[in-house]
Amino acid sequence: MNADAETPPLRAAHIFLSMPVGGAEDLTVGLMSQMPPSISVIPICLRQLGPVGEEVRKTGREIHHLPVAPTKRLNLPGILRLSRWLREHRIRVVHTQVYHAHVYGVLAAWRAGIPAIIHHQKTYRDLKWRRTVIMRWLTRLAAAQITLSEKSRADICAAFKARPEEVFVLPNAVDTSRFRPAGDRAALRMGLGLPPHAFLVGTVASLTHPKNHAANLAMWAAARQSGVDGCFVLCGEGPLRDELARLRDSLGLQDSCQFLGNRRPVHPWMQALDLFVLCSTWEGQPLAILQAMACQIPVIASRIEGNVAALGADHPGLFSLEDPAEFPNRVLRCYKDPSFRQAILDYQQHRSPKVMSVGEAAVFLSRLYHQLASP
Incomplete structure (x- = not known):
């Protein structure tokens, strides 16, 4: 035996x-x-x-x-x-x-x-x-x-x-058996109840202070005012939900910004995005960024230690938290310029650290x- x-x-x-x-x-x-x-x-x-x-x-x-x-x-x-x-x-x-x-x-x-x-x-x-x-x-x-x-x-x-x-x-x-590029993104979105052809920006993060969601909402308000026609979705829960919902409503974003709560499994929601954003003030090694990269979603993120370590110091989607205009400007450029989105993807695939x-x-x-x- x-x-x-x-x-x-x-x-x-x-x-x-x-x-x-x-x-x-x-x-x-x-x-x-x-x-x-x-x-x-x-x-x-x-x-x-x-x-x-x-x-x-x-x-x-x-x-x-x-x-x-x-x-x-x-x-x-x-x-x-x-x-x-x-x-x-x-x-x-x-x-x-x-x-x-x-x-x-x-x-x-x-x-x-x-x-x-x-x-x-x-x-x-x-x-x-x-x-x-x-x-x-x-x-x-x-x-x-x-x-x-x-x-x-x-x-x-x-x-x-x-x-x-x-x-x-x-x-x-x-x-990586789950976090991978979507086959038919439009069909995936329809199954999730999302608009199949809209420009979809999103994040996956707890509703807590280090995740800096007020900056996400300010970004989306500025992007909408600059002509971005799309939707912003936020997957996550936390103690700031009510406060952030009030801020969203005060900015007039009720029709274009959804708070989805915790979604399990989360990978279909990540695969559905055109653009993933993370504007945290502090991160360890952000798993959500790594998941977005595995799904081949372009990433826009704050230039802080954890995000830089995950993406690489020269990643074109990094922005400074000290300049409030940089974040919406990066998103607006992704919306208007497909070549910029492709440049981000090329960097993530060839120059960012390998995702384990x-x-x-x-x-x-x-x-x-x-x-x-x-x-």
């Missing part, structure tokens, strides 16, 4: 408090289907499943709700309970991607004698002193860390006193999991 057939897969727990719509959650879901048979990725939610967790549960794939973190206060008995659960369920690697999951996951894994990976899904920013102290402590207990870039790797090593040989670089990954697929990330992580779990 084949010995490999008798070997059970290595069980890797991905720890979350909840699984809202986000890049870390999408990576875990993608890995669940694209890991080699020797690895099983198992999401564990410590507060509630969240929208993405509920999606996973409905598919029948393994996911667990272990309510050991009911509030924002650290629950020490909950960490002990999680540690026992990890041992009882034969978990061999713990993987965390957000701060509170780092705290619970790394401490529980350390107590259970299981290697833990701290995965930083954002570029490094200065933390409050308490979080810095905690992250330095967790760094000593974790077996490895993952960052988005070499710069983030250097920042993490310096800030948290991490050993360089234990810090690996893994860029954000896109499920979830399949490539799965190969990297499967090797790391096996390396850390080896006796």
Whole structure:
């Protein structure tokens, strides 16, 4: 009998408090289907499943709700309970991607004698002193860390006193089996209830302050006044929805600007666009830009560190946040000049950094999991 057939897969727990719509959650879901048979990725939610967790549960794939973190206060008995659960369920690697999951996951894994990976899904920013102290402590207990870039790797090593040989670089990954150019965009739009032949500009981003949606609305108002005949769509939810809806209405954009909320799956909405925009004031490594590039959609984005890292410093669609006219002018030029849109696409295809697929990330992580779990 084949010995490999008798070997059970290595069980890797991905720890979350909840699984809202986000890049870390999408990576875990993608890995669940694209890991080699020797690895099983198992999401564990410590507060509630969240929208993405509920999606996973409905598919029948393994996911667990272990309510050991009911509030924002650290629950020490909950960490002990999680540690026992990890041992009882034969978990061999713990993987965390957000701060509170780092705290619970790394401490529980350390107590259970299981290697833990701290995965930083954002570029490094200065933390409050308490979080810095905690992250330095967790760094000593974790077996490895993952960052988005070499710069983030250097920042993490310096800030948290991490050993360089234990810090690996893994860029954000896109499920290229779904995020790819649309076959028949008009038919796709009709199926989504969108105008089939309009100039369609859109973004995918939470309705929060760093995403700077007020600038999106100001851009669209200026573009409309300059003669752009089209629609603007915004996929995302967040605490600023009502405030932004009032701003939209005050600008007279009710008929040309739609707030679509969280759309799952999101890839058809991305494929439907003529132009993707992102005017954030801060980004880590923006997954939405990478998804747009994989769909071969031209991108207009603010010239901030994360966007420049994803697109390349000379990308023709980058604009300065310091000049309010640059953003609408870039969009207007895309509307009027097909050759400018093509120049953006050519740059993205030939000069922007390569977009990593979830399949490539799965190969990297499967090797790391096996390396850390080896006796």
